[in-house]
Amino acid sequence: MANYTFTGNAGQNLGLGISGLSTSPSGGNISVKVLAPDNSTVLVDCGAIYASNGGGSCNIPALPSSGTYSLRITPNSGATANFSATLSSDVTGTLAYGVTKAFTTTRVGQNGRYSFAATAGQDISLLIFGGSFTANNGLVTIIRPDGSTQVSTYFDTSTKVLSMRNLAATGIYTVFVDPAVTSTGSVNLRTIADAGNALTIDGGVLGVSLAQNQGNDYIFTGVAGQRLGLGLSGLTSASSGGGVAVSIIEPDGSAVLTDCGSYAITSGGGSCALTVLPVSGNYIVRLTPSSGISATAQLLLSSYLNSMLTVNADPVSHASMRVGQGGYYRFSAKQGQRYTLKWANTSFMGTIALYQPDGSLYQQNVIDASTNASGSLVVPSASMNGLYSVVITPLGLETGSVQVGITAPVDVSMTTSADEYVYGQPVIVNVVVSGKTPTGTVVISEVASQDSSGNAVLSSATLVSGRQTFRLALPSGSHTLKAEYEGDVRNEGGGFSTATVQVGVTDTSLLSSANPVALTKDVTYQVKIRGASPSGSVSFYDNDSLIGTAVVSGGAASITTNYASVGSHSIVAKYSGDANNLTSTSNTLIETVAVIGVVDTTYEYDAAGRLIHVKSGSSNGQ
Incomplete structure (x- = not known):
């Protein structure tokens, strides 16, 4: 244990630092206490300070009286320690609103x-910025006039904001800066009376003087999630050159949200589209004039005008006389569909950009009143x-209006009279086009066939009252048909619909002449x-297992066979198809072979070849 003394005065604020701490054996610690002049009362127990940290620090409360105080330092059991001890008065000063003070x-x-000094009910913010301390290497605490804590935050190299709303008491507030462990460095402090430095979204103009x-x-x-635009107007300076740089700082001060760039004095100002706000909180608009100049300007912060656009409806009018205010309009799209973004009657210069649902930019155009209205x-x-x-973004100090709309090909509905057709039957296609009394042509094509677009044109006709019917003669096979509307003066073309049909379908039915059939007796399977x-x-x-093949004649085929043992057999007939008829497979017939009497069966068919009656008779057999 070691004792050290120092002479202090009543009310003095001191900080103790232990640096270069090492112990033998390594990895130990020391405990530190500060004793009052009576050498028995513990003014503050600093606790353990570890060699693994290289030392530490301890805040000594305001000295209660003048006299000689003692530092009692004790290594942990069985250890020795080497260190340097530093005792320092607090750095003090007064913070004037809007003026930076460096600690x-x-x-x-x-x-x-x-x-x-602050007044009850006042709104005040403390900016902590420009620090050289590493991550969380210090604590800033604001202490009320009564000595209680108002608010605190850790600080490092980033910018932090401590916001105090509707202060409860009038009096002198204290900003206490407490570096952690053995850290040293600097940090800037600035108090802001928010009544003069507060920007209100969609509020009035705020005059600024730099x-x-x-x-x-x-x-x-x-x-x-908010989309905002900042306007900087009326920018003037006694100097003819230079400008003012503008940046937006996030609430935690860890990053610049938007670097708006520098606005030349000669430009009078400009506008800045803020990045969509990532979190809720207090953001900072930071204005920095060029070296050696002062400036005045007006700030205006605005929400983007927004609404939904309805496809093929009347356009929306975007109109704003607030510098920096843009527009954010959305529409619902369907994959594979064609859309056209249209603008008209533009009275200002800016950009119009289209973004996809994943946030990626599809395309951007400059718009203006003269060349691209x-x-x-x-x-x-x-x-x-x-x-x-x-997204509509004004450029510079521009304000004005533009009409914006979205059009898409009108809906096309295509239906067929059936999904399957026998070869030679006409495929009947009905097409209905929506829109504003659509006329014009509808083209029927087969997808992925012969023409340059990958489609084979089969037929086309002009709409009558928005409708048209087609009768198509198609070869056997599967056909994907596409009906596409070419448009007219009132309706955008390009809309289409598809349908798939099968032509040349067949149906194969299987019958047995005897079921059950007697052992060794002939049975005929007819298709x-x-x-x-x-x-x-x-x-x-x-x-x-193949039991036989027969040639089709008159739409029918048959084979005759017999069985040498009793049991069940699953019989299936498969039609091969031809140039005009597709293959098909019959139903499965379960044939039973048994020891029974002879069964005579007579089949009767109508003129179309459909079975209409089966007559059976029995005679004695073995």
Whole structure:
């Protein structure tokens, strides 16, 4: 244990620093206590300070009296320690609103203590910025006039904001800067009376005055997801050159949300589209004049105008006389559909941009009153389903209006009279086009066939009252048909619909002349095929084993066979198809072979070849 003494005065604020701490054996610690002049009362127990941290610091309460105080330092059991001890008065000062005060120390354990006057009900923010301390290497605490804590935060190299709303008491508040462990460095402090430095979204203009070589910060409260535009107008300076740099700082001060760039004095100002706010909280608008100049200007913060756009409806009018205010408009899109973004009657210069649902930029155009007052942007085929965004951003100090709308090909509905057709039957296609009394032409094509677009044109006709019917003669096979509307003066073309049909379908039915059939007796399996004069052959299978093949004649085929043992057999007939008829497979017939009497069966068919009656009779057999 070691004792050290120092002489202090009543009311003095001190900080103790222990640096270069090492112990033997290594990894130990020391305990530190500060004793009052009576050498028995513990003024503060600093606790354990560890060699693994290289030392530490301890805040000594305001000395209760003048006299000689003692430091009692005790290594942990069985250890020895080497260290340096530093005792420092707090760095003190007064914070004037809007003026930066730098706290700097090279002494381990030294604190900062700064005061400012405030009035009950006042809104005040403390900016903590420009620090050289590493992550969470210090604590800033604001102490009320009664000595209780108002608010605190850790600080490092990033910018932090402590907001105090509707202060409860009038008096002198203290900002206490407490570096952690053995850290030293500097950090800037600035108090802001928010009544003069508060920006209100969609509120009035805020006049700003920047002293020579002195920037300023302005605070606004934003909500996550907000889209905002900042206008800087009336920018003037006694100097002819230079400008003012503008940046937006996030609530935690860890990053610049938007770097708006520098606005030349000669430009009079400009506008800045803020990045969509990532979190809710207090954001900072930081204005920094060029070296050696002072400036005045007006700030205006605005929400983006927004609404939903309805496809093929009347356009929306975007109109604003607030510098920096943009527009955010959305519409619902369907993957694969064609859309056209149109603008007209533009009275200002700016940009119009289209973003896809995933947030990626599809295309951007400059718009202005003289050379691009009206125009369009075409999306030939939407890459995904979801909400597309149209963002209008004014340039410079421009304000005004523009009309914006979204058009898409009108809906086309196509139906067929059936999904399957026998070869030779006409495929009847009915097409209905929506829109504003659509006329014009509808083209029927087969997808992925011969023409340059990959489609084979089959037929086309002009709409009558928005409708048209087509009768198509198609070869056997599967056909994917596409009906596409070409449009007219009132309705955008490009809309289409598809349908798939099968032509040349057949139906194969299987019958047995005897079921059950007597052992060793002949049984005939007969097939009837419904189709367009089917030819070809039919193969007969017993439990997937071929038992015979027959040529189709008159839409029918048959084979005769017998069985040498009793049991059940699964009989299936498979039609081979021909040039006009597709293949088909019959129903499965379960044939039973048994020891029974002879069964005589007579079949009767109508003129179309359909079975209408079966007559059976029995005679004695073995």
